[in-house]
Amino acid sequence: MQRWHGLADALLELERELRALDMWSMQPPSIAALSSREPFCVDTLSFELWLQWVFIPRMVQIIESDGVVPPGCHIQPMGEEAFAPLGRRGHGLLVIIGRIDQQAARLAG
Template sequence: MSTTSVALIADQLLLVERALRVQGWWEASAPSAEALASVEPFCVDTLDFSQWLQWIFLPRMKAIIEAGAELPAVSGILPMAEQVYGAGSREAAELLKALGDFDKLISAGR
């Protein structure tokens, strides 16, 4: 993946974080180690989706980018977000757009 593509993805991750903060879904304290250690997809048994984005997804993507490691070949986070918030949610519109754009950038890089 080109340096430009990686930079665009990094910028998109900042927009995901911004959307979480704007909605007041950004938390100051991390969930328990047990909650973060869930093996279920999206930690659905222990975390809210916004918590999963903040404490699992964003840190993992940042680590991948900083290490220069291979980014995922595909991303399907938007459908999960639409399931959680509703596809037409006005409250989550900024977050849904940011996640949809992230999915597109990941797919475009392949």
């Protein structure tokens, strides 16, 4: 399980940063919103909601089951677009997302 430490730490940092930026929702999205077939649920969720309610739980599930990380995670470009309006405030968030991409690529091997 040690191979997962870097990714698990980055996911925890992502949650902390989303909370610090007041982008963490206490209200879950509807089942319909979560059922989108579009990448990142772009038609039904903001990127931060997708991270919170789809991406983080899925990655935690993979870690806990010692599963397989899908190749080509590459969420940083979407993060750069979605969080551009934050300017400098979003820098830390993008650094963390970049770290997640790096860890996922390493694990997908």
